[in-house]
Amino acid sequence: MLNVILNHRSIRKYTSQDIPDSLLNDILEAGIRASTTGNMQVYSIVVTRDVERRKKLAPLHFSQPMVAQAPVVLTFCADFNRFNKWCEQRNAPPGYDNFLSFMTASIDALLVAQNVCLAAESKGLGICYLGTTTYMADKIIDLLELPKGVVPVTTVTVGYPGETPELVDRLPLDAVLHNETYQDYSFEDIDRIYHDKENLEENIGFVQENNKENLAQVFTDVRYKKADNEHFSQVLLSVLKKQGFM
């Protein structure tokens, strides 16, 4: 088990082999054993296997090729719609049209997502998370026909690995760990924490390719830009309002 966790790589190329229904079912059954707030299970999983629909979904994930290539795409959604319908049907007026409930449902969805990923990896499948889901939630809602009360929070592509990438770097554990209280980072701490990452050959390459002074600028000026983040923040907040969480 620990081995599966330690050997995780994001897989971005898949073989043409499909995933049998029974295997996908086993993985999802395992996934839904994840803890959920009050055992309310306020999430849904939308399975996209149809080639045409995957082609329509791909541009909503900034045309990352995995969406069209992987046999299975799973969209994990915060979902109070089902729970609300149950409450209404039982003369129990639901009070879940607010931000706290969105966070509760998002937490449920994300713990299930990670459970599904590890279950898939333990069966020899490869997965890749698509962080684009929160950026394009409005358009994903339209394509997957998500009703009020439902917001997509993450997407995972699943298939048999067609590549064996190296393990990617992580910051040293002590960089993300705090004992008892948060020990804020000094100038020297930051230099130390990011030293190895900044000196990876691959990252030095990114800096050069992008004509930047350093790796941090690749993030702020190229990959995760302020203007984009602000634009998509507004989109996402509108989505929360439209889907009944604000």
Add this chain to the structure above:
Amino acid sequence: MLNVILNHRSIRKYTSQDIPDSLLNDILEAGIRASTTGNMQVYSIVVTRDVERRKKLAPLHFSQPMVAQAPVVLTFCADFNRFNKWCEQRNAPPGYDNFLSFMTASIDALLVAQNVCLAAESKGLGICYLGTTTYMADKIIDLLELPKGVVPVTTVTVGYPGETPELVDRLPLDAVLHNETYQDYSFEDIDRIYHDKENLEENIGFVQENNKENLAQVFTDVRYKKADNEHFSQVLLSVLKKQGFM
């Protein structure tokens, strides 16, 4: 591995046995192998072992007894503080003071949390998630001294199991699954989906104890009330503003 996932139970009673540092370290090292957006690792984990601090933390989790009883309490935080400091130190103005970035960081924190939980369970430890974290984020921030850019999103208690609870119920898999597009629930679907849950002896007991007509009312009138959700939504939104994400 699949076995660990399938056998998950929330453990709310722990033995007095402490968790060795080396074991906790192995679990956390495995945990941080989780996927993170752009490999930014925008999360932090605060480890609370000190008895006095756990006693202070307990009321912030509505005095759930696990906080004072478990040898280790882990608070998983969305954290752009470290990344922002790195960017600022590298002449790369960060653009992460917005809602999208809060969601990005929350997703990172939650995937790591679930990885840590499964790593812990694979080593024979028991865990319990505390959904109270998002309710009391403001007070947790004060106690754990979390700076701007950092918001706690979930908490996990960890220790050696002092109980062996039954596996809890889940809705049938097809209740949370949608093929290709979201198939909204009919009146009959809802009755079918919730039938087994409503007829569990334990849940019939909850309804009687609380003098309610049915299980849904136990949720709406007792456990997760509209007024509370609205109050804590406002608190959480204020926290996002104060911590620099709005």
